[in-house]
Amino acid sequence: MKIRAVILAGGEGTRLKVLTSKRAKPAVFFAGKYRIIDFPLSNCVNSQINDVMVLAQYRPQSLIEHIGSGAPWDLNRDISGGVRILTPYKAQASDWFIGTADAVQQNFTFIKRGNPDHIMVLSGNHIYAMDYRKMIDFHQTNDADLTISTITVPFEEASRYGIMHYDDSFRVFEFLEKPENPPANTINMGIYLFKQDVLNQELWNDHFRSGSFHDFGKDIIPNMIKNNARVFAFPYSGYWVDVGTMEAYWQANMDLLSNENAFQVYNPNWIIHTRTEERPPALIKKGAIVENSMISDGCVIESDAIVRNCVFSPGVHIMNDVEIDQSILFTDCLVEKNSVINCSVLDKRVKVGENCLIGEHNSDFQITVIGKDSIVPSGWTVQSNAIIGPDVIPDDYNTNLVKSGEFVQTRRLPYEI
Numbered sequence: 184m185k186i187r188a189v190i191l192a193g194g195e196g197t198r199l200k201v202l203t204s205k206r207a208k209p210a211v212f213f214a215g216k217y218r219i220i221d222f223p224l225s226n227c228v229n230s231q232i233n234d235v236m237v238l239a240q241y242r243p244q245s246l247i248e249h250i251g252s253g254a255p256w257d258l259n260r261d262i263s264g265g266v267r268i269l270t271p272y273k274a275q276a277s278d279w280f281i282g283t284a285d286a287v288q289q290n291f292t293f294i295k296r297g298n299p300d301h302i303m304v305l306s307g308n309h310i311y312a313m314d315y316r317k318m319i320d321f322h323q324t325n326d327a328d329l330t331i332s333t334i335t336v337p338f339e340e341a342s343r344y345g346i347m348h349y350d351d352s353f354r355v356f357e358f359l360e361k362p363e364n365p366p367a368n369t370i371n372m373g374i375y376l377f378k379q380d381v382l383n384q385e386l387w388n389d390h391f392r393s394g395s396f397h398d399f400g401k402d403i404i405p406n407m408i409k410n411n412a413r414v415f416a417f418p419y420s421g422y423w424v425d426v427g428t429m430e431a432y433w434q435a436n437m438d439l440l441s442n443e444n445a446f447q448v449y450n451p452n453w454i455i456h457t458r459t460e461e462r463p464p465a466l467i468k469k470g471a472i473v474e475n476s477m478i479s480d481g482c483v484i485e486s487d488a489i490v491r492n493c494v495f496s497p498g499v500h501i502m503n504d505v506e507i508d509q510s511i512l513f514t515d516c517l518v519e520k521n522s523v524i525n526c527s528v529l530d531k532r533v534k535v536g537e538n539c540l541i542g543e544h545n546s547d548f549q550i551t552v553i554g555k556d557s558i559v560p561s562g563w564t565v566q567s568n569a570i571i572g573p574d575v576i577p578d579d580y581n582t583n584l585v586k587s588g589e590f591v592q593t594r595r596l597p598y599e600i
Contacts (some may be wrong), residue, residue: 184301184319184323185234185297185298185299185300185301186234186252186299186301186302186303186315186319186410187234187235187236187294187297187299187301187302187303188223188227188232188234188235188236188302188303188304188305188315189235189237189238189282189287189290189294189302189303189305190209190220190223190224190227190236190237190238190302190305190306190307190423191238191286191287191304191305191306191307192207192208192210192220192237192238192239192243192246192307192589193207193211193238193239193240193243193280194207194209194239194240194241194307194308194328195208195242195296197426198428198429199211199426199427199429199432200429200527200552200570201321201530201552201553201554201570201571201572201573202432202530202552202554203241203242204247204554204555204572204573205242205554205573206239206242206244206245206246206557207239207241207243207246207306207307208241208307208308208320208427209243209246209308210245210246210249211295211426211432211437212496212511212513212514213310213426213432213435213436214436214439214446214448214477214494215429215478215479215494215495215496215497215507216459216479216480216496216497217448217455217457218246218249218457219307219308219309219310219426220237220246220249220250220307221309221456221457222309222311222312222394222455222457223305223306223307224250224256224258224266224311225256225312225453225454225455225456225458225472226305226312226313226314226315227256227312227315228256228257228258228451228456229312229314229454230313230314230315230316231251231316231576231597232303232315233257233258233260233263233264233265234263234264234265234299235253235258235264235265235266235267236266236267236268236290236293236294236475237250237266237267237268237269237307238269238270238280238286238287238290239268239270240257240270240271240280240286243268243270244560246268246552247268248309249268250268250457250458251253251458252266253265253266253355255456255457255458255459256456257456258548263585266384267293269293271289275382279333280374280399281344281397282396282397282399282401283293283304283394283397283398283399283400284386284389284397284398284399284402284403285390285397286328286387286450287304287382287386288386288387288390288397288508291382291383291386295379295383296553298379299321299379300379301322301376301377301378301379302376302377302379302382303315303319303374303375303376303377304374304375304376304377304569305373305374306373306374306397307372307426308373308424308425308426308427309423309424309425310422310423310424310426310435310446311372311419311421311422311423311424312421312422312446312447312450312453312455313332313419313421313423315376316374316402317417318330318332318374318417319376321415321417322376322415322417323366325352325353325354325415325519325587326413326575327376327378327414327491328377328378328381328407328413328414329376329377329378329381329382329404329407329412329413329415330373330375330376330414330415330416330417331347331355331371331372331375331376331404331415331416331417331423332371332372332374332375332416332417332418332419333347333369333370333371333372333416333418333419334370334372334418334419334420334423335368335369335370336368336370337368338365338368340364341365341367341368341370342362342363342364342369343361343372344370344371344425345358345359345360345361345370346358346359346360346362346365346366346367346368346370346371347367347369347370347371347416348367348369349415349416352415352419353411353415353416353417353418354414354415354416354501355408355414355416356408357411358371358400358404358405358408358414358573360400360401360404360405361471362398362423363399368571369416369418371400371406371421372423373399373425375389375399378499379487381412385403385406385407386403388406389402389403389406389437392406411555413466413469414455421442422445422446422447424446424517428526429528429550429552430534430548432528433511433526433528433548433550434548435501436494436511437492437509438491439477439494440475440477440494441475441492443600446561447522448537449548452462453483459480459497460480460481460497460498460514462479462480462498463480464480465478465479465480465481465482465483465484466482466484467484468483468484468486469486470487471484471485471486471487471488471490471501472488472489472490472491473490474490474491474492475490475491475493476490476492476494476495477492477493477495478490478495478499479495479496479497479498479499480497481497481498481499482497482498482499482500482501483499483500483501484496484501485500485501485502485503485505487503487504487505488501488502488503488504488505488506488507489505489506489507490507490508491507491508491509491513492509492510493508493509493510493512494506494509494510494511494512495516496514496516496531497513497514498514498515498516499512499513499514499515499516499517499518500515500516500517500518501518501599502517502518502519503520503521503525504518504520504521505519505520505521505522505523506523506524507523507524507525508524508525508526508544509526509548510524510525510529510542511526511527511528511529511531512528512529512533513528513529513531513532513555514531514532515530515531515532516529516531516534516535517533517534517535518535519534519535520537520538520540521535521536521537521541522535522536522538522539522540522541523539523540523541524541524542525541525543525544525567526541526543526544526545526548526549526550526551526567527541527550527551527552527553528541528550528551528552528553528555529541529553530552530553530555530556530557530573531555531556531557532556532582532599533553533554533555533556533557533558533559534557534558534559535553535559536558536559536560536561536562536585537558537561537562538561538562539559539561539563539564539565540560540563540564540565540569541553541559541564541565542565542566543566543567545567549567549568549587550567550568551565551566551567551568551569551573552569552570553565553571553573554570554572554573554574555573555574555599556573556574557571557572557573557574557575557576558575558576558577559571560577560580561584562583563580563583563584563585564583564584564585565585566584566586566587566589567587568587568588569585569586569587569588569589569591570589570590570591571585571590571591571592572591572592572593573593574593574595575591575592575593576593576595577585578594579591579592579593579594579595
């Protein structure tokens, strides 16, 4: 039996704010050294699925560079599978992807090449460890046209997802896409396993259906259930989170430090593979205090600095007498002397000058975000829930106080950056 996995990685990710202004959401850093896309990719290879296609669209450069030939995942294969990245192309009948189903439909000529028996459709935006082989066995045992992986979430979160109802045999009889008042809290995880011929027919039916959003949740799944297709739910009980919002992204990183039920990045039986840079070991100098934090290679933490409950990507440099708590710093950030950072996310190569105050401790965990390649000048205060866009330089600020809720962005034209 031949399985081909298709990872949807084209989303703009506007709810992650400035973190996705220069990259696709699946290319955002997670847990210091990883990118979000590493998790579904690693799930595939750990489940012995070695034939993977990634559908990219919005700002795919970081994603393409990160995945490359697929070598870190042992997917640099020419004959028996491997990884391929597909992007929209201009042809007589193709254009930018409209919805998740349209992304698959536009590329289905490539997806069905080699005639795989089943197509597994995955999201590139989720953090979880799942052995897809169990779902595949379940799918075959039930002779399903479509199997959807489900999980139970708190009721207050259920309105963000598709709600599933199924009988004692796990056959789905009702699907509600993101209802305002969800009647249940068993949700669609965005993990689908289709018979190839069924998916082919459903995509064509949807392509010509007037008024369709060309989306799996809004259109494909409800119509399959309506037409009495064999749609089954596969319950999952492990750790899973959709890091589609800044709050969920920050909390998932913090979970790694304090929650025993969080994703286990140190599980030797389920390795998360990634493309790593050649960096020296992390250096923590005498007198520095580092507690409950994940520190990647190449980081330098100078004397008398205090780092608590933080996640650092490679190459972060923290100078003397700096205090940082509950924050996420991406690659090559620099924080100069005597600055304090709380509840913040700093993108790549952010520079924070001396004697700055960034964010603050608060009961609502309002997160301060600073975009890629931006500079916070010495002596500046950036309050909680403020946002500084990418490429901001000292001349872009009106005052040395960025207030809560304020958004500072560069005044330069794109070609000047």
